[in-house]
Amino acid sequence: MVTWRCVIGAATIAFFSLAITIPVVSAAAPPPVNKNHTVGEAAGWFFNTSSNAASANYSDWAASQNFYLGDFLIFKTNTNSSVVQTNNETTYNLCDASSDDGNQTFLWGSDGGDSNSSSPTPQVVEIPLVYEGSNYFFSDTMEGAQCQKGMKFGINVVHGNGLPPAFNQPPPAPYTTPPPPMTTGGGGGPSQDQSSPKNGVEGMQGGMVWTCLVLLSLGLMAV
Ligand SMILES: *[C@@H]1O[C@H](CO)[C@@H](O)[C@H](O)[C@H]1NC(C)=O
Ligand SMILES: *[C@@H]1O[C@H](CO)[C@@H](O)[C@H](O)[C@H]1NC(C)=O
Ligand SMILES: *[C@@H]1O[C@H](CO)[C@@H](O)[C@H](O)[C@H]1NC(C)=O
Ligand SMILES: *[C@@H]1O[C@H](CO)[C@@H](O)[C@H](O)[C@H]1NC(C)=O
Ligand SMILES: *[C@@H]1O[C@H](CO)[C@@H](O)[C@H](O)[C@H]1NC(C)=O
Ligand SMILES: *[C@@H]1O[C@H](CO)[C@@H](O)[C@H](O)[C@H]1NC(C)=O
Ligand SMILES: *[C@@H]1O[C@H](CO)[C@@H](O)[C@H](O)[C@H]1NC(C)=O
Numbered sequence: 369m370v371t372w373r374c375v376i377g378a379a380t381i382a383f384f385s386l387a388i389t390i391p392v393v394s395a396a397a398p399p400p401v402n403k404n405h406t407v408g409e410a411a412g413w414f415f416n417t418s419s420n421a422a423s424a425n426y427s428d429w430a431a432s433q434n435f436y437l438g439d440f441l442i443f444k445t446n447t448n449s450s451v452v453q454t455n456n457e458t459t460y461n462l463c464d465a466s467s468d469d470g471n472q473t474f475l476w477g478s479d480g481g482d483s484n485s486s487s488p489t490p491q492v493v494e495i496p497l498v499y500e501g502s503n504y505f506f507s508d509t510m511e512g513a514q515c516q517k518g519m520k521f522g523i524n525v526v527h528g529n530g531l532p533p534a535f536n537q538p539p540p541a542p543y544t545t546p547p548p549p550m551t552t553g554g555g556g557g558p559s560q561d562q563s564s565p566k567n568g569v570e571g572m573q574g575g576m577v578w579t580c581l582v583l584l585s586l587g588l589m590a591v
Pocket of ligand 4: 471
């Protein structure tokens with residue numbers, strides 16, 4: 369009798385520990401690797417002046433991707449277009465960064481004021497995805513004309529494994545510093561009108577974000 373109780377008890381324990389162990393093992397699957405999404409793929413983030421249209425169908429492109437916290441959007445563009453990020457859907461629908469009187473709208477890189485230059489400077493704008501949920505992006509160059517002609521898209525950023533350790537703070541105060549454009553290639557230095565943020569738009573500069581994130585993570589490691 370005692371032996372049977374023992375066997376049944378052991379089997380029960382084994383059963384429950386298996387039942388408990390299996391989900392724990394599957395929950396501890398390796399984290400998805402964060403991805404860099406090149407906006408528009410090979411077409412980049414440009415306005416095609418010959419066709420007077422966006423160079424790609426950016427909403428279709430966005431719909432083809434899955435976005436997780438900690439991923440990057442890579443905008444391969446030039447100073448004839450801007451990259452505005454907002455969480456304010458009204459601002460997005462208006463194609464007007466300066467319409468947002470809140471703190472949810474940011475200008476990255478150039479302000480797109482180079483539209484009359486015959487050869488706009490190439491630039492690459494790299495944006496880490498740190499807001500879960502709806503994020504909107506558009507070019508508000510030429511009073512929103514580029515946005516109205518399709519240089520706009522919305523994405524839904526899902527949690528995944530959450531922000532990587534280096535991202536574990538939402539964007540802090542340094543974003544309010546007036547940004548020089550984040551420029552790769554082209555060789556030309558920032559021009560005057562690129563370095564001043566628009567009214568109502570808080571400028572962000574990638575290098576500064578990284579410096580801040582690195583300092584934050586160093587601080588955390590030191591604790
Ligand atoms: C994604 O872009 C960021 C920012 O430029 C870079 O630090 C990172 O190495 C890139 N990751 C991959 C997988 O290319
Ligand atoms: C711009 O549009 C014109 C006319 O539709 C097309 O021929 C050309 O290939 C486009 N340029 C780029 C870079 O997509
Ligand atoms: C969103 O933007 C609209 C105008 O574009 C503005 O009226 C509204 O106050 C903004 N909302 C927030 C929460 O900032
Ligand atoms: C934006 O403003 C709201 C209220 O006005 C505040 O709760 C929130 O923390 C602010 N966000 C940032 C990133 O400053
Ligand atoms: C810049 O874009 C505008 C449209 O927003 C266009 O009219 C202009 O020709 C473009 N300039 C260059 C140099 O591509
Ligand atoms: C571009 O040139 C046109 C005509 O010369 C002018 O009306 C417009 O204000 C200029 N735009 C910029 C951004 O300098
Ligand atoms: C992009 O393509 C979709 C259909 O796939 C279409 O409904 C939409 O109007 C297109 N957007 C632009 C800006 O052409």
